[in-house]
Every structure is written in C-alpha cells, then in structure tokens.
Amino acid sequence: MLKVEGLSVAYDGLKALEGVTFEVREGEFLALIGSNGAGKSTLLNTLSGLLKPLAGTITLDGERIDHLRPADIVDRGLILIPEGKWVFPQMSVKENLLMGAYPRRCHKRQKEMLEQVYTHFPRLKERERQMAHTLSGGELQMLVIGRGLMAQPRLLLLDEPSLGLAPRLVLETFEVLQTLHRSLGLSILLAEQDVSHALRISSRAIVLENGRLVMTGNSADLLTDPEVKVRYLGM
Amino acid sequence: MQCSGVNAPRCTGSGNERIDEVSAAALFTEVLVRGIAIGVVYALMGLGLTLIFGVMRIINFAQGEFYMLGAYVVFFIMTTLSVPFYVALPAGMLVIFVLGVVVERLLLHPIHSQRVQNAMEYSLIITFALSIFFQKTAILLFGPFYKKIPDLLPGNVQLGPVALPGTLFLATILSAFLILAVTLFIGRTRTGRAWRAIAQSLPGASISGVRIDQQSSLVFGLSTALAAAGGAILAPFTLIFPTVGSAPLIKGYEIIAIGGLGSIPGSLVGGVILGVAETLGSVYINSAYKDLYGFGLLMLFLIFRPRGLFGQAS
Numbered sequence: 001m002l003k004v005e006g007l008s009v010a011y012d013g014l015k016a017l018e019g020v021t022f023e024v025r026e027g028e029f030l031a032l033i034g035s036n037g038a039g040k041s042t043l044l045n046t047l048s049g050l051l052k053p054l055a056g057t058i059t060l061d062g063e064r065i066d067h068l069r070p071a072d073i074v075d076r077g078l079i080l081i082p083e084g085k086w087v088f089p090q091m092s093v094k095e096n097l098l099m100g101a102y103p104r105r106c107h108k109r110q111k112e113m114l115e116q117v118y119t120h121f122p123r124l125k126e127r128e129r130q131m132a133h134t135l136s137g138g139e140l141q142m143l144v145i146g147r148g149l150m151a152q153p154r155l156l157l158l159d160e161p162s163l164g165l166a167p168r169l170v171l172e173t174f175e176v177l178q179t180l181h182r183s184l185g186l187s188i189l190l191a192e193q194d195v196s197h198a199l200r201i202s203s204r205a206i207v208l209e210n211g212r213l214v215m216t217g218n219s220a221d222l223l224t225d226p227e228v229k230v231r232y233l234g235m
Numbered sequence: 236m237q238c239s240g241v242n243a244p245r246c247t248g249s250g251n252e253r254i255d256e257v258s259a260a261a262l263f264t265e266v267l268v269r270g271i272a273i274g275v276v277y278a279l280m281g282l283g284l285t286l287i288f289g290v291m292r293i294i295n296f297a298q299g300e301f302y303m304l305g306a307y308v309v310f311f312i313m314t315t316l317s318v319p320f321y322v323a324l325p326a327g328m329l330v331i332f333v334l335g336v337v338v339e340r341l342l343l344h345p346i347h348s349q350r351v352q353n354a355m356e357y358s359l360i361i362t363f364a365l366s367i368f369f370q371k372t373a374i375l376l377f378g379p380f381y382k383k384i385p386d387l388l389p390g391n392v393q394l395g396p397v398a399l400p401g402t403l404f405l406a407t408i409l410s411a412f413l414i415l416a417v418t419l420f421i422g423r424t425r426t427g428r429a430w431r432a433i434a435q436s437l438p439g440a441s442i443s444g445v446r447i448d449q450q451s452s453l454v455f456g457l458s459t460a461l462a463a464a465g466g467a468i469l470a471p472f473t474l475i476f477p478t479v480g481s482a483p484l485i486k487g488y489e490i491i492a493i494g495g496l497g498s499i500p501g502s503l504v505g506g507v508i509l510g511v512a513e514t515l516g517s518v519y520i521n522s523a524y525k526d527l528y529g530f531g532l533l534m535l536f537l538i539f540r541p542r543g544l545f546g547q548a549s
Contacts, residue, residue, distance in 0.1 A: 048442055088440075102428075102444045103444040
C-alpha cells in the first residue's frame with residue numbers, strides 16, 4: 001500500500017532521516033519503534049507532506065506522493081494523527097471533529113462518522129460543546145484521534161498516541177485502535193515509545209535509530225529479541 | 236433628556252443652569268452616537284487587516300491603497316454607468332476582490348512554500364512596494380485632483396434625541412451589515428471554519444485537508460474588498476485622491492493594536508473605541524488634532540496593555 005524507499009529528510013538543517021526504506025501492506029498494523037529523537041515524528045510528518053524529503057520516494061498505491069501537498073495526501077486517505085497537539089483551541093470539540101471531515105469526499109458521511117467517533121470516545125460526546133483548550137491531555141489525544149477518524153482514513157499514521165496518558169487510558173486508546181484495525185480493515189502505522197504495548201498490538205514492526213532503520217520484523221519475534229529487550233523493554 | 240420628579244436633583248437650579256446642563260448632556264450623547272457611528276465604519280477597516288493577519292500571519296501595508304482603489308472604482312462605476320451607490324458598491328467590492336486575489340497569487344504566493352524563510356519580512360517589503368506602486372499608478376491614471384461621491388442620504392436622520400447626518404447614518408448601517416455578514420460567514424460556514432482553523436493551528440489545518448494557499452487568496456481578496464467598501468463608504472466625507480488610503484491604514488493598525496492583533500471582536504471594539512475617542516477629542520479638546528487622539532490611545536495601549544483588549548498573551 002505505502003512504499004518508502006531511500007528516504008532522507010533534513011530538519012532545521014540537520015539530517016533527521018537517512019535512507020529509510022520500508023513498506024506498509026494493505027490492512028497491516030505496523031509499529032514504528034524508536035527512542036526520543038530517533039526521527040519517528042519527522043518520518044510521519046514527511047509521509048503526510050508537511051516536510052519535503054531531500055532524497056528518496058514515497059509511493060501510495062503505486063503513485064508517487066512525495067511531491068504532493070498535505071491536502072492532496074489527505075484526499076488520498078492517508079491521515080496523520082499528531083500527538084495530542086495541533087488542535088484548534090478556540091473551537092468546540094464538535095467543531096474540531098468536523099474539521100477532520102473537511103475534505104469534500106467526507107461530507108456525505110459526516111454525521112455518521114461523528115456518531116462513530118462518539119461511540120469510540122463517549123468522553124468527547126460529553127464535552128461536545130466545550131472549547132478544545134479546556135480539555136485535559138488525555139482528552140486532547142482522543143480529540144486528535146477522533147478528528148483523524150472523521151477524515152475516513154485508509155491508512156492512519158499515529159504519532160505517540162500514548163504520550164502523557166494515564167496507563168488505563170493507554171490501554172483504552174490501544175483497544176480502540178485495534179477495533180478500528182479489525183472492524184474497518186484500516187491500515188495503521190503506529191509510532192510509539194511504549195514499545196511493549198506497541199509490539200503486542202501490531203503484527204510487524206520497524207525500528208528507527210538516529211534516523212536510520214536498524215531492524216524490521218514480526219512484532220512477536222521482536223518482543224523476544226534480546227537486543228530489543230535490552231534497548232527498549234528495559235529487561 | 237427627561238427632567239422630572241425627585242430623582243432629578245440637578246433640575247433644582249435656576250432655569251439657565253438647567254438648560255446648560257441639558258444641552259451639555261445632549262451634546263455629549265450626540266458626540267457619543269457620532270463616535271460610535273464612525274467607529275463602526277472604522278471597525279470595517281480593522282476587520283480586513285485582522286483577517287489577513289489572523290490567517291496569513293502577515294501585515295498588509297497596501298491595505299490603504301485597496302481602500303483608495305475601492306473608492307475610485309465605485310466612483311467610476313457610478314459616473315460612467317450612472318448606477319446608484321448601492322449597485323456600484325458591491326460591483327466595486329467584486330472588482331477589488333479579484334484584484335486582491337490576483338495580487339496574492341502573483342506576489343504573496345511564495346510565503347506558502349518553503350522557499351521564503353521569513354514570511355513577515357517578505358510580505359512587509361512586497362506590500363510596501365505595492366502601496367507605492369498603486370499610489371503612483373493612481374496619480375497617473377486618475378490625476379491628482381479630488382473626486383467626490385455625492386451625499387448618499389442628504390439631510391439628517393433623527394435617532395431619538397440625536398440628529399445624525401444621513402450619509403453617516405447610511406455609512407454606519409452599510410458597515411454594520413458588512414461586518415455582520417463577514418462574521419456570520421466566518422462563524423457558520425465550512426470555509427469560515429477552515430479560516431479559523433488556519434489561524435489557530437496551521438499544521439492542524441494542513442493535515443485536515445485545508446489548502447492553505449487557496450484559502451489565503453480568498454481571505455486576502457475578501458479583506459481587500461472590505462477595505463474597498465470602507466473607502467467607498469467614507470468617500471462622501473473624505474473625498475477621493477491618490478493618497479486617501481494613508482490615514483485609514485494607520486487607523487486600521489491603531490484599531491488592531493487596541494483590540495488585539497488577530498482578534499475579530501477586538502477589531503470591532505477597537506474600531507468603536509477609536510471612533511468615540513476621535514469624536515470626543517475633536518469636540519471637547521480641539522478638532523485640529525483629530526488624528527492625534529488615536530495615536531495617544533495607541534501609545535497608552537502599547538505602554539499599559541501591549542496585547543490589546545482581546546489579544547492572546549504570548
């Protein structure tokens with residue numbers, strides 16, 4: 001579905017990614033693992049068109065998308081969910097969600113999607129009329145995930161959805177992701193620092209270190225990999 | 236002014252004092268109403284600048300020239316096609332809207348790409364140059380002589396105790412209508428929501444599928460059309476000449492400094508405050524310094540509340 005080949009990206013004049021190559025298969029749940037500053041956000045931002053690569057190609061369903069603008073990439077169903085930020089603070093929760101359904105192709109099913117989001121996150125329904133800047137960190141995470149779902153994604157890019165969440169909320173969030181993945185057949189690329197959780201719910205994983213891809217494999221195998229254990233699972 | 240019963244202790248004096256007090260109060264009311272009326276027209280100018288700053292994060296130094304061009308275009312539509320003002324005004328706004336969109340596309344487009352490092356500096360220089368260009372072009376095309384749009388509504392309009400010049404009354408109504416229309420558009424429509432989204436989080440709007448460059452062109456076009464409307468609406472008072480836009484530009488920036496940069500309610504309240512301050516100052520201090528009162532207000536705000544009334548603390 002998504003093919004990334006030899007991707008290099010500079011950020012603030014520094015090379016943040018170098019020669020990254022991987023693919024997300026149709027309907028796959030792929031985890032992107034790496035410590036803080038490994039280049040996970042840079043990778044996701046580049047895939048969604050916010051950053052332009054220095055070299056390499058990004059292909060979605062056989063079409064080059066690396067030169068496209070963010071809106072064109074959103075139109076193709078590749079949706080980024082940033083880590084609880086980039087919300088619209090002076091808009092109500094509902095308006096924030098409706099912004100997710102901004103692309104023309106989303107208008108028809110806008111109401112239906114809103115109901116769906118509220119079913120996944122009843123908390124957002126409760127706070128429907130509240131301004132987004134009054135939400136807690138966990139609620140903001142739900143809001144950006146909900147906004148992303150409003151865009152009827154085919155491939156969802158998630159940037160650290162667990163960051164700053166209470167452990168119970170982390171579980172809830174991951175459960176919602178798993179449900180979406182299974183019931184809607186959504187392809188997911190999940191960037192996470194919470195490696196043990198990420199490896200448990202994903203089928204495959206790639207590991208980024210200092211902007212380079214250092215490992216690729218089945219999540220189950222990586223969970224037992226001695227190096228991963230030492231580096232990321234603290235065992 | 237009513238003066239009766241026990242609640243009117245000031246009425247107990249001699250007949251002459253009473254008349255003085257009543258007329259002083261009546262004068263104050265009249266000045267206040269006039270100030271508010273002119274303030275609503277000012278608010279229209281503040282609104283245009285606020286939209287551009289809020290969505291595009293740039294300062295438009297050529298806004299006054301769109302004001303000037305709007306006045307000329309409406310004047311020429313009225314005189315050559317001999318249509319009434321209320322037909323020429325929307326037509327003129329449309330012309331300037333298109334001009335604004337073209338200017339944004341041609342000259343300001345680079346700020347949306349990563350080629351321009353500092354959008355603010357770039358746009359300051361571009362719009363400053365544009366302002367000079369439009370002024371000189373206006374001298375070349377229209378000559379240095381004053382043009383006048385005839386009074387829209389001759390005579391006075393009686394509003395309760397206050398008599399307002401008909402043209403000022405109509406100018407206020409038209410401005411209020413335009414402000415209402417624009418704020419409803421921003422508050423209620425999908426496009427308006429996208430503009431607010433850009434103003435509140437640019438990357439958030441991008442990844443929601445908003446085409447920033449397209450929306451910026453629309454915003455710039457609308458803002459310049461609002462400036463044009465302001466120019467045409469005030470033309471019966473100020474006359475029309477190539478540099479007529481300089482004062483409104485300064486007033487516009489006084490307004491958004493008072494109201495708070497990027498705040499729509501701020502631009503409305505700021506406009507009314509400026510209008511009232513100018514009128515009060517002109518009547519009670521000296522009308523020769525009319526343009527000074529705004530500056531005084533601006534300085535007070537810059538010293539004591541630099542973010543303005545509705546501005547976000549940074």
